[in-house]
Amino acid sequence: MPRRVPDLSVYLVTDRLLSRGRALVDVVLSAVRGGATVVQLREKEGSARETLELGRALLHRLRPLGVPLIVNDRVDLALALGADGVHVGQGDLPPEVARRLLGPDALVGLSITGAADLPTLDPAVVDYAGVGPIFPTGSKADATPALGLEELARLRRLLPVPIVAIGGITAANAPAVIAAGADGVSVVSAICSADDCEVAASTLVRAVREGLARRASPPPG
Numbered sequence: 771m772p773r774r775v776p777d778l779s780v781y782l783v784t785d786r787l788l789s790r791g792r793a794l795v796d797v798v799l800s801a802v803r804g805g806a807t808v809v810q811l812r813e814k815e816g817s818a819r820e821t822l823e824l825g826r827a828l829l830h831r832l833r834p835l836g837v838p839l840i841v842n843d844r845v846d847l848a849l850a851l852g853a854d855g856v857h858v859g860q861g862d863l864p865p866e867v868a869r870r871l872l873g874p875d876a877l878v879g880l881s882i883t884g885a886a887d888l889p890t891l892d893p894a895v896v897d898y899a900g901v902g903p904i905f906p907t908g909s910k911a912d913a914t915p916a917l918g919l920e921e922l923a924r925l926r927r928l929l930p931v932p933i934v935a936i937g938g939i940t941a942a943n944a945p946a947v948i949a950a951g952a953d954g955v956s957v958v959s960a961i962c963s964a965d966d967c968e969v970a971a972s973t974l975v976r977a978v979r980e981g982l983a984r985r986a987s988p989p990p991g
């Protein structure tokens with residue numbers, strides 16, 4: 771039976787350094803109260819043990835709420851935690867390896883940074899794609915060049931799995947991102963760095979709805 775891909779509409783990627791000194795669990799729970807549908811634990815700085823503890827604390831709070839926890843990069847930590855899945859990029863462990871290690875029920879996401887990455891995505895292995903960066907971003911030092919909305923729409927047509935768009939996404943541009951065909955918006959700073967993470971997430975939820983409405987009835991001309 772195929773895996774059920776969760777609601778990807780507001781997909782939070784965490785970054786403690788961009789969270790203005792707030793505890794990660796508080797940021798995440800506020801975002802979920804506001805309507806974030808998926809959380810990815812992305813820790814580039816701490817030790818494996820520290821990330822494991824953070825993951826445990828998040829999973830303890832998220833699982834009863836039915837919100838999936840995805841671990842960035844670290845298949846070993848995803849496995850150790852019993853997390854819902856892993857997100858790997860083009861330089862990380864290949865998705866086939868992640869799938870073999872995590873088993874058939876885990877969610878496996880893969881980054882797509884442009885058309886050249888398309889052959890790396892086997893829909894029998896990968897559940898969703900993170901496409902981006904769409905716009906310039908200050909949240910990832912080694913980000914590849916921004917793709918823009920036209921390229922997002924083109925990649926959407928070529929990709930055989932659901933996609934979240936990532937990189938420079940805000941409530942202001944999210945409707946256009948969804949109208950271009952993304953199934954969801956994935957954000958770091960728009961939620962982690964917001965004054966109020968709950969309000970930020972609920973504003974994104976409304977922006978996604980607006981994008982879906984635009985897709986259903988595009989403006990004339």
Ligand SMILES: Cc1ncc(COP(=O)(O)OP(=O)(O)O)c(N)n1
Nearest residue numbers: 843857858859860881900901936956
């Ligand atoms: C949903 C989502 N999409 C893309 C990425 C980027 O992954 P990657 O290219 O491996 O870069 P890092 O996040 O590991 O720096 C992502 N994390 N999430």
Ligand SMILES: Cc1ncsc1CCOP(=O)(O)O
Nearest residue numbers: 907909910937938957958959
């Ligand atoms: C992790 C990642 N992958 C591509 S862009 C990016 C960072 C997105 O951060 P922001 O939403 O703040 O632009």
Ligand SMILES: [Mg+2]
Nearest residue numbers: 843858859862
């Ligand atoms: Mg990665």
